[in-house]
Amino acid sequence: MLWIHSDSFHRLSLLLLFSFIHLCFQLESILLEMQDPKIGVKGTEQKLNISTIPHVIAGNDIIAWISNKMKTSTEEAQAFGTMLVAYGYIYPLQNHKKLVMCNDSSLYRFQTPYFWPTQKWVPDDSDYGIFTLLLHAVCLCFIQAHYNHLHEWLNHKWDFIVMQATEQYKAGKERKKPDRVVFDCQERAYWMVNRPPVSLSNSNMFYQQAIMRSKVKSSVSLGALVKYITTYKNHDPFLASCLPSNPWQTDHDAYWTLNMRRVEVPTKMRVERWSFSLFELLSDLRGRDDFKIFLKKEFSGENLAFWEAAEELKWGTASSMSTKAETIFKTFLAPGAPRWINIDGRTMGLTVKGLEHPHRYVLEAAQTHVFMLMKKDTFFRYLKSPTYKDIQKKALNPEQHNFSPANLEQNALNRSPGIHPIILWQQEEEEKAKVAAASAPVDVKAMMSKIDRKK
Amino acid sequence: MACQGLQKGETLESLKRESETLKKKLEEERNKLNDVELHQVAEKVEVLSALSIKTRRVLKGHGNKVLCMDWCKDKRRMVSSSQDGKVIVWDAFTLNKEHGVPLPCTWVLACAYAPLRSLCLIMNGYLGLDNKCSVIPLSLDKNENLAAKKKSVAMHTNYVSGCSFTNSDMQLLTSSGDGTCALWDVESGQLLQSFHGHTADVLSLDLAPSETGNTFVSGGCDMKANVWDMRSGQNIQSFESHESDINCVKYYPSGDAFASASDDATCRFYDLRADREVAVYQKDSIIFGASTCDFSLSGRLLFAGYNDYTINVWDVLKGTRATILFGHENRVSRVRVSPDGTALGSASWDSTLRVSWSFSTGSNYIFRFIKLLFWVNSRLVLEFTVAF
Numbered sequence: 001m002l003w004i005h006s007d008s009f010h011r012l013s014l015l016l017l018f019s020f021i022h023l024c025f026q027l028e029s030i031l032l033e034m035q036d037p038k039i040g041v042k043g044t045e046q047k048l049n050i051s052t053i054p055h056v057i058a059g060n061d062i063i064a065w066i067s068n069k070m071k072t073s074t075e076e077a078q079a080f081g082t083m084l085v086a087y088g089y090i091y092p093l094q095n096h097k098k099l100v101m102c103n104d105s106s107l108y109r110f111q112t113p114y115f116w117p118t119q120k121w122v123p124d125d126s127d128y129g130i131f132t133l134l135l136h137a138v139c140l141c142f143i144q145a146h147y148n149h150l151h152e153w154l155n156h157k158w159d160f161i162v163m164q165a166t167e168q169y170k171a172g173k174e175r176k177k178p179d180r181v182v183f184d185c186q187e188r189a190y191w192m193v194n195r196p197p198v199s200l201s202n203s204n205m206f207y208q209q210a211i212m213r214s215k216v217k218s219s220v221s222l223g224a225l226v227k228y229i230t231t232y233k234n235h236d237p238f239l240a241s242c243l244p245s246n247p248w249q250t251d252h253d254a255y256w257t258l259n260m261r262r263v264e265v266p267t268k269m270r271v272e273r274w275s276f277s278l279f280e281l282l283s284d285l286r287g288r289d290d291f292k293i294f295l296k297k298e299f300s301g302e303n304l305a306f307w308e309a310a311e312e313l314k315w316g317t318a319s320s321m322s323t324k325a326e327t328i329f330k331t332f333l334a335p336g337a338p339r340w341i342n343i344d345g346r347t348m349g350l351t352v353k354g355l356e357h358p359h360r361y362v363l364e365a366a367q368t369h370v371f372m373l374m375k376k377d378t379f380f381r382y383l384k385s386p387t388y389k390d391i392q393k394k395a396l397n398p399e400q401h402n403f404s405p406a407n408l409e410q411n412a413l414n415r416s417p418g419i420h421p422i423i424l425w426q427q428e429e430e431e432k433a434k435v436a437a438a439s440a441p442v443d444v445k446a447m448m449s450k451i452d453r454k455k
Numbered sequence: 456m457a458c459q460g461l462q463k464g465e466t467l468e469s470l471k472r473e474s475e476t477l478k479k480k481l482e483e484e485r486n487k488l489n490d491v492e493l494h495q496v497a498e499k500v501e502v503l504s505a506l507s508i509k510t511r512r513v514l515k516g517h518g519n520k521v522l523c524m525d526w527c528k529d530k531r532r533m534v535s536s537s538q539d540g541k542v543i544v545w546d547a548f549t550l551n552k553e554h555g556v557p558l559p560c561t562w563v564l565a566c567a568y569a570p571l572r573s574l575c576l577i578m579n580g581y582l583g584l585d586n587k588c589s590v591i592p593l594s595l596d597k598n599e600n601l602a603a604k605k606k607s608v609a610m611h612t613n614y615v616s617g618c619s620f621t622n623s624d625m626q627l628l629t630s631s632g633d634g635t636c637a638l639w640d641v642e643s644g645q646l647l648q649s650f651h652g653h654t655a656d657v658l659s660l661d662l663a664p665s666e667t668g669n670t671f672v673s674g675g676c677d678m679k680a681n682v683w684d685m686r687s688g689q690n691i692q693s694f695e696s697h698e699s700d701i702n703c704v705k706y707y708p709s710g711d712a713f714a715s716a717s718d719d720a721t722c723r724f725y726d727l728r729a730d731r732e733v734a735v736y737q738k739d740s741i742i743f744g745a746s747t748c749d750f751s752l753s754g755r756l757l758f759a760g761y762n763d764y765t766i767n768v769w770d771v772l773k774g775t776r777a778t779i780l781f782g783h784e785n786r787v788s789r790v791r792v793s794p795d796g797t798a799l800g801s802a803s804w805d806s807t808l809r810v811s812w813s814f815s816t817g818s819n820y821i822f823r824f825i826k827l828l829f830w831v832n833s834r835l836v837l838e839f840t841v842a843f
Contacts, residue, residue: 010769063645075607079607079610081612082610083612086610086611086612093583098646098649099612100610103838104842153825176590180472183780185841200467200470200474201470203474204470204473204474204477206690207477207478207480207481208477210481210692210693210730211477211480211481211484213691213692213730215484215485215488215728215729215730216488216489216728216729217488217489217729218488218491218492218726218729218733219490219496219621220728220729221711221726221727221728221729222493222496222726222729222733223496224492224711224728225707225709225711225712225726225754226496226497226499226500226772228707228708228709228711228754229500229753229755229771229772230500231753232752232753232754233513233753233755235752235753235796236751236753236755236756236796237752237795237796237797237798237810237812237813238506238508238750238751238755238756238796239503239504239755239756239813240755245813246797246798246812246813247531247797248511248512248548248797248798248812249546249812249814250809253531253548255797256530256531256795259795278552278666279665279666279700282666303725311622314622315621315622315623315626316623316625316626317625317640317641317642317643318640318642318643318645318647319642357477360647360686361686364669364686372665381595415548415549416549417546417549417551418529418531418546418548420595421528421529421532421572422572422593422594422595423595424529424573425572
């Protein structure tokens with residue numbers, strides 16, 4: 001049960017009711033204005049195959065109209081527009097699953113009043129039966145108390161009824177292709193808003209897929225879970241003591257200082273944790289650095305570099321995607337690329353084709369392939385390598401702190417504020433920039449031509 | 456119109472019958488591979504040594520119920536949000552308040568710390584009509600007016616119940632009372648993917664910690680926990696065994712399992728590879744709903760906050776309760792283990808946040824000394840009796 005309403009459900013729901021009713025009436029009057037041929041949003045016709053859809057409006061026109069009418073900023077107008085789409089008053093023609101208002105030439109249409117949310121006040125779903133009955137009772141009381149306003153309200157509504165009836169009559173009488181197309185669009189839009197697309201047949205399909213999905217024997221999967229716990233047991237501060245001490249317990253932050261991002265020498269526990277899985281090694285940036293040292297010696301750093309670039313693409317901003325995709329193609333995938341990765345022909349073909357229209361997951365196949373390569377081969381060679389053995393030997397094993405009560409009191413008074421995470425982030429960015437500049441692939445051609453020119 | 460999607464020869468009844476048969480078949484398939492139970496496997500695992508967990512730090516500063524908290528990646532800072540509209544960034548180690556973002560007349564339902572430098576806040580207007588999710592980039596300037604810098608990112612048609620950043624500050628995942636989850640691009644506010652499948656409010660979500668990082672789990676008022684593929688927007692797995700709303704879902708550290716906390720006063724543990732529920736954490740004495748849960752670093756302990764003001768600590772493998780934490784004076788709304796596993800942060804309706812940790816006996820000087828005394832004493836007694 002949602003606790004947020006449990007306190008004063010009835011009062012809150014009545015308030016919500018009134019504000020929603022009020023809001024809807026206001027919305028409807030605004031929508032009427034928007035559709036007015038003289039002062040509303042300018043509409044056009046849109047060709048769809050052989051038929052034409054009438055009264056089509058562009059997103060940027062709607063937003064400009066709202067912004068002008070309500071004297072608000074474009075951002076607020078866009079938010080309001082999105083609400084109109086989300087609640088079903090306006091529906092998008094392209095991309096009908098994304099219920100947002102875009103400030104561009106995307107096309108929309110006004111939804112017929114028949115499908116407006118306020119029309120939903122007829123009980124058609126047993127779950128909402130009681131709620132809507134309550135609504136009706138409240139409406140009746142409201143109406144009885146405000147007869148004069150009722151008169152006006154009915155007149156207001158009459159226009160809607162006439163508009164709705166006209167449209168339905170027209171549609172029924174002629175049933176021309178464009179009208180049918182329009183009606184289908186409207187209907188589909190209504191269901192997109194009011195009933196998320198999970199019909200019974202969809203959920204049956206889900207069950208069928210679930211039945212066929214490969215499952216693992218319990219003994220195997222549970223065994224793996226137990227193995228994980230056993231592996232990490234000594235690293236869990238709730239089960240084993242931290243070395244030198246848990247900062248919360250002793251008020252001394254040595255544990256955090258010794259395990260910072262860019263320590264020269266890591267602790268033994270940290271180095272041990274890198275050996276648990278490639279994911280652990282890569283997640284700890286200090287471990288990743290050590291892995292890079294190993295890869296440099298082996299002259300096989302391009303796999304990890306590609307994996308990192310693909311991660312940046314996946315989790316980056318939408319606007320930076322195409323530029324990143326292009327750089328990655330030029331650096332790793334193009335024939336003769338300076339850091340060409342060795343993946344099988346099929347994956348390469350799929351990836352290159354996908355890069356013509358880059359999206360967030362375009363490098364998924366190649367990235368998984370490269371990760372598996374590293375996981376099954378490179379990672380184990382790293383663990384046996386002199387690089388890893390070296391860092392294991394060098395790693396610190398701090399002595400357990402032994403504070404007397406007086407010491408502990410002192411610590412409590414002198415708790416160190418540490419380095420602010422934003423400063424750390426800034427330092428990281430600087431380091432990354434340095435590394436990127438230093439390891440930029442040498443453009444042999446440019447260098448040669450430079451030398452030629454000097455001659 | 457109501458029969459959209461029906462093929463020839465199908466009726467609503469035939470589809471419903473097919474649904475029941477398929478559900479039964481799925482259960483059969485799951486049981487075929489059920490060759491061992493968790494507690495059987497756990498018999499070979501050693502028993503937990505007695506846990507001594509103490510709550511020693513109390514963060515006071517909110518004026519009303521604290522609804523949510525989240526740790527920063529630096530393992531000591533945290534952000535908390537409250538019903539009085541205040542969002543506070545604390546250094547929990549020194550108890551300093553670093554930033555305060557006042558958002559008057561709003562309930563800040565949830566907050567999250569981004570991996571790099573931003574904060575995400577879910578604000579609902581007074582009557583839950585705002586439904587906005589905003590991101591605030593933090594800076595070093597303590598006096599900065601952060602409320603002015605907030606940027607609206609997500610928008611749903613109903614209240615937003617939970618938010619989480621993905622692996623970077625650039626993308627945000629939200630869950631909403633409108634029954635959907637959505638993935639947003641923070642910079643442009645663009646909707647990248649929406650996830651439909653729940654038939655009621657979605658109350659919580661959690662991202663998988665695995666190497667592929669492409670899935671997340673969500674739990675809602677339809678008593679279902681669904682696992683989603685972020686790329687396609689598809690629901691790939693679904694678990695329906697709770698008897699009431701699922702308030703919180705959290706992945707096991709390996710990413711192969713997850714736990715859920717529900718109003719039916721139980722927490723349950725689901726194995727994703729075997730595709731079934733493998734443990735139920737309940738006790739006759741626990742009758743109030745669980746609102747939140749989180750795993751310790753190794754996954755051996757499950758911390759769950761309940762509406763009876765306590766935090767129960769469960770032994771995930773054995774299914775027994777390891778210990779119980781008291782201290783809060785009202786419902787526990789959120790528990791979160793710090794990123795390096797050293798402490799447990801908890802937020803409560805009593806307007807405080809508390810930090811608890813394991814009181815390891817090893818480094819306690821006094822305790823060791825007392826142990827030594829006892830040992831010496833026992834040796835003397837032994838020799839005395841032997842002499843007699």
